[in-house]
Amino acid sequence: MNLEEIDRAHLIHPITEFRAHEKKGATVVTGGEGIRIHTAQGESLIDGCSGLWNINVGHGRREIGDAVAKQMNDVAYYPGFWEFSTEPAIKLAERLANTFPSDSQLDHFIFTTGGSDANETAFRLARTYHAVRGDHGRKKIISRAHAYHGITRAAGSATRLPAYHIFAEPDPLHIEAPGAYCFRCALGKTYPDCSLDCADAIEATIEREGADTVAAVIAEPVFGTGGVIPPADGYFQRLREVCDRHGVLLILDEVITGFGRTGKWFGMETYGGQPDIVTFAKGVTSGYLPLGGVGVKRPVYESLRDRSPEGLPFMGGLTYNNHATACAAAHANLDIIEREGLVENSAQTGAYLLERLRESFGDNPLAGEIRGSGMMAAVEWAKPGGTEPAGQTPMAHPAAICSQARKRGLIVRALWECLAVAPPLCTTCEEVDEIIGILEESVAAVRA
Numbered sequence: 001m002n003l004e005e006i007d008r009a010h011l012i013h014p015i016t017e018f019r020a021h022e023k024k025g026a027t028v029v030t031g032g033e034g035i036r037i038h039t040a041q042g043e044s045l046i047d048g049c050s051g052l053w054n055i056n057v058g059h060g061r062r063e064i065g066d067a068v069a070k071q072m073n074d075v076a077y078y079p080g081f082w083e084f085s086t087e088p089a090i091k092l093a094e095r096l097a098n099t100f101p102s103d104s105q106l107d108h109f110i111f112t113t114g115g116s117d118a119n120e121t122a123f124r125l126a127r128t129y130h131a132v133r134g135d136h137g138r139k140k141i142i143s144r145a146h147a148y149h150g151i152t153r154a155a156g157s158a159t160r161l162p163a164y165h166i167f168a169e170p171d172p173l174h175i176e177a178p179g180a181y182c183f184r185c186a187l188g189k190t191y192p193d194c195s196l197d198c199a200d201a202i203e204a205t206i207e208r209e210g211a212d213t214v215a216a217v218i219a220e221p222v223f224g225t226g227g228v229i230p231p232a233d234g235y236f237q238r239l240r241e242v243c244d245r246h247g248v249l250l251i252l253d254e255v256i257t258g259f260g261r262t263g264k265w266f267g268m269e270t271y272g273g274q275p276d277i278v279t280f281a282k283g284v285t286s287g288y289l290p291l292g293g294v295g296v297k298r299p300v301y302e303s304l305r306d307r308s309p310e311g312l313p314f315m316g317g318l319t320y321n322n323h324a325t326a327c328a329a330a331h332a333n334l335d336i337i338e339r340e341g342l343v344e345n346s347a348q349t350g351a352y353l354l355e356r357l358r359e360s361f362g363d364n365p366l367a368g369e370i371r372g373s374g375m376m377a378a379v380e381w382a383k384p385g386g387t388e389p390a391g392q393t394p395m396a397h398p399a400a401i402c403s404q405a406r407k408r409g410l411i412v413r414a415l416w417e418c419l420a421v422a423p424p425l426c427t428t429c430e431e432v433d434e435i436i437g438i439l440e441e442s443v444a445a446v447r448a
């Protein structure tokens, strides 16, 4: 059997229809360089979504492989439990304390294997924080409509995209509040006349549930999987005030927005969020090895330290917390981001990407909104003047564009009614032109 046949016979793919996959077969990726991947079928494809928004430094970075090989041969892994530690983990925590804005006071870190378990850990820390302060009732987590926070039990419950709950209802301790989504405002308002009522709706949710039952609000600075939806100006400042008024912790999920995606190191810098706890993953290693993490603001850490009963450890632990080799991959990846100025490139080339999308599709009557933040952008398709799907069925239109783009050598992603583009942060303006050229042809082909 060749690889494609073995894949059909034995491998399950996430977010993939079993029947359709068996019919279509796998695309076997054999390598890559810069913004392109190579396949066993001999294709060279532009990775227009950086894998899953994570391959920030692009493909084929041998120096990350070299750093990983070296660490593997020194000490590949030892549990981070109890007093045990390794140099890459210690130095990564120190490095991140210096990379997050200094006024954020985020200076204690625990590393996980990805974004879902980072959010699980954040919820556990938030509940523990309240419990050791005597607030045992504060267990609920509020997340927003359109949010994606992962797929494990608690993170999956915080995810508020209905498709993820078809066979898995959210845990009742997870409460939904309206999201900040101006194009489809759930409150029927328009910015700025709305006075940020969607942020106040979170306050109303806290009050309805009873503040003494709420541990934290979690929010992505920019909704990613929800459709690349940046917040209105002032939203996160208002959310901070709401959380402060009710003693609720604010968790920012920077799993996509972290490490340069929005044109600054972190989405909190782009949008002015001030979290008590931050979670991250993806761009911290650009996917060269799995790693995520949680950062805790100093006063929250100090409460956890000083108010926990004597002898009671923090009861959160994953076998692979603080993994030495994954942390070594993060260092090599962050070296590249710093050395090559990829955060700045994300801001500049990302602005060019958005401008080119607007030039190409701004006059298209089905392009309801074209929006972006650094090197992540989306065209939301809708029937003229409204928000109804542009295709015959939901998602049909963006999915058709994606499949036309794929035939022309570009991987982009359909997210609900949106076409998402988020290439690696090392993308050049010439490569943006190439992406736009393929998208123009793809949209024209779908129209025809």
Ligand SMILES: Cc1ncc(COP(=O)(O)O)c(C=O)c1O
Pocket: 052, 113, 114, 115, 116, 117, 119, 148, 149, 150, 151, 220, 224, 225, 253, 254, 255, 256, 281, 282, 292
């Ligand atoms: C904002 C956000 N949070 C959390 C996650 C979950 O991360 P992971 O898939 O690494 O568990 C994702 C994944 O796409 C994400 O986009």
